[in-house]
Amino acid sequence: MYQLIFHSNNSDIANQIEKDFEIKSIKHDGHFRFNLTSENKVNLQSLREKYHExxxxxxxxxxxxxxxxxxxxxDSTMISIECIDEIADFANLKDQVSEITEQAMQGILDFNSSLKKRVALLKGLDLSVLNEVYIDRLKTNPGAELLINFLRNQNIKTALVSGGFTYFTDRLAKDTGIDFSRANVLEVENGHLSGKTSGRVINSSEKANFVKELCQDLNLNLSQTLTIGDGANDLDMMNLSGFSVAYHAKPVVIERANACICYGGLDKIIDFFTNKPFS
Ligand SMILES: [Mg+2]
Structure with a gap:
């Protein structure tokens, strides 16, 4: 049996759906649910496009x-920016970095090579630039704090993973109360970036490995994990988790995730957990 979740309080739309599909809505805190029968053929894409919800x-x-x-x-999931693009902007390297990003998107460069090339461009940059990016540009996406606090109250552990850099993941995890984080380590020499990373490159398969490792450490099955991502690099970890959410994501990610949030904030993910009718 499937339930349709409408992630909004808009009762006019809920009433319209009741009429169109001849199903009853169930009001929950912040959203509506509809129990579907095998006769109900629901096209999610057309509902999303019709109501922008x-x-x-x-x-x-x-x-x-x-x-x-x-x-x-x-990047672009828990926060609204791509950190490396912002560092490049500060260092007047935006065009060079975008060119490499473009090559990676066209498939000319794989992730590891593109990371290596982009990090090499940052050689000599003062560490204070990273601090400035963090302070001036890095903002969590809407609803991030609500989601993290909700998960903490449910005793659900939280982790941040990125093909970006530990400078940002570690700091953001600390500031938001996220339990674990993993990303690429920028090598530093005398307060300046060396143009290299140290340790394993965190790419798509390493993101998935991180999820596996955490499950082992926490004694959880992979089916007990929720993953959130927006890009192709998130698909490996999303595929192996129990439930995956594409957040304002690329079409390929939306297609393969268990659910997607394209209009609302990260707090909409709370709806999946709150299955108690509202009274
Ligand atoms: Mg991303």
Missing amino acids: DFNLVDQSFRFEDIGLMVSDM
Whole structure:
């Protein structure tokens, strides 16, 4: 059995859906749910486009109460920027970095090579630039704090993973109360970037490995994980998790995730967990 979740309080739209599909709505805190029968054919894409709101289908046999870990991508998922682009902007290297990003997007360069090339461009940059990017440019996406606080109250562990840099993931994790983080380590020499990273490159498969490692450490099954991402690099970890959410994501990610949030904030993810009718 599936439930349609309408991630909004808009009762006019809920009433319209009741009429169109001949189904009853159930009001919850912050959203509506509809129990679907096998006769109900719901096209999520057309609902989303028609109402400019978030709609998702959830399999009622999936136990959200068993989720013990949330792992989220950082750039353009938990925060609104791509850190490396902002560093490049500060250092007047935006064009060079964009060119490499473009090559990676066209498939000319793989992630590891493109990271290496971009980090090499940052050689000699003063560490204070990273601080400035963090202070001036890095903002969490809407609803991030609500989501993190909700998960903490449910005793769900939280983790941040990024193909970017530990300078940002570690600091953001600390500032927001996220339990774990992993990213690439920028090598520093005398207060300046050396143009290299140290240790393993955190790419798509290393993001997935991070989820596996955390599950082992926390004694959880992969099915007890929730992952959130926006880019192709998040697909490996999203594929192996129990429930994956594409957040304002690229089409390929929306296609393959269990759910997507394209209009609302990160706090809409709380709706999946709050399955108690509103009275
Ligand atoms: Mg991202």
